[in-house]
Amino acid sequence: MDGRRASLSEAARRLLRCEGCTIEVPDKFASQANALSLHISDSLPSLLREPEVCTEIDWNYVCIRGKGDLIARIGGPEPSLDVCWISIAETELDDVWDDFRQIISDLLIAGYPGCIGCAGPAATEPWDEQSRRDEF
Numbered sequence: 001m002d003g004r005r006a007s008l009s010e011a012a013r014r015l016l017r018c019e020g021c022t023i024e025v026p027d028k029f030a031s032q033a034n035a036l037s038l039h040i041s042d043s044l045p046s047l048l049r050e051p052e053v054c055t056e057i058d059w060n061y062v063c064i065r066g067k068g069d070l071i072a073r074i075g076g077p078e079p080s081l082d083v084c085w086i087s088i089a090e091t092e093l094d095d096v097w098d099d100f101r102q103i104i105s106d107l108l109i110a111g112y113p114g115c116i117g118c119a120g121p122a123a124t125e126p127w128d129e130q131s132r133r134d135e136f
Helices: 003-017 027-043 090-110 129-135
Strands: 022-024 052-054 062-066 069-074 084-086
Parallel strands (some): 069 084
């Protein structure tokens, strides 16, 4: 798995493990993000609050926040190392967003996060953000 896909998978796992998170997306992704939030809610009945979608942003990248803190970003400026960051060119955002949604759907179908081993071997190892960024 290349570095970008591994990072997208880590961002997806962080989103699915987070209760009451926020997905901040450009307006053009609003309907897809809302559908994704409902899919997560339907697939994880133990969630008390499904991800909230926010489109009132003035940038062209995707942020995932848990309890207000940035936990993952697709595109945009490089954040601190505690954030899973997928470095992309702005022109790649549409395709990478589609990949991200597919990874989330695949994880949900496999039973993540309530399953053992369904997210692959990388999901059980400690995440090393610095080494992933070095791959880019």
